[in-house]
Amino acid sequence: MARPSGQSLKIFQDKDSLARGAALLFIESFEEAVREKGFFSVVLSGGATPLRLYELLASKEYRSAVQWGLAHFFWGDERCVPPDSPESNFNAANQSLLSKIEIPPENIHRIKGELPPMAAAKSAEDELVSFFHLGAGVPPPFDLVLLGLGSDGHTLSLFPGTQGLEEKERLVIPNHVPKLDAWRVTLTFSAIEKAKKTVFLVSGEEKAAAMKEVFEGKDLPAARVRAKEVLWLADSEAAVLVSD
């Protein structure tokens, strides 16, 4: 099975070893960025898959490997809910990681899901432009982007058949998702195309078919992700239909 061109795949036995592999990659990415420019910018993905990674990074075993004051956290997408909602991607990362480490509040660049979708997207885009001093139409040079994969092949909150897939100019947009009957706020493909390293974290047999379709070249949202380097980290259940 051919994998998407220029992308690599690493398969882990189970969810825990996947999370450990992702933690080591996170730390390496942090160290490289701080060596090069003195700070690290990472885009967190939402959903359940990355939570074990976030918990590991907050654990005694890994926490001291990162100087958290040099790390800046962004989000790939957010639900249109308050930051303390159980649905909030910020809330999930806050509970599992951010509330357990010493990190200045100004390093946390959450998408304000409590605002109306367009206002939340504008605010998040303005924050990217301001933080990275971006010129018009220039994507942010994130050091690390973490992405999930939906069983329908979505990533970020770019779901099949939604308007957001076609956005070429803006970095952050509101995106209505008919299948969820809900608005989301999401980074666009353009926003992550200059990322130094983009990592899909995929676990569970329910993702196997979507991974296979992406690797076969089917035009699913996850297959449209482009970046300098795209890595797939998957557990054996999710990767059962694709070769290593």
Ligand code: 6PG
């Ligand atoms: C979200 C995510 C979404 C997620 C996938 C996988 O807001 O839900 O950003 O893109 O990464 O849906 O979710 P799971 O990890 O929960 O399977």
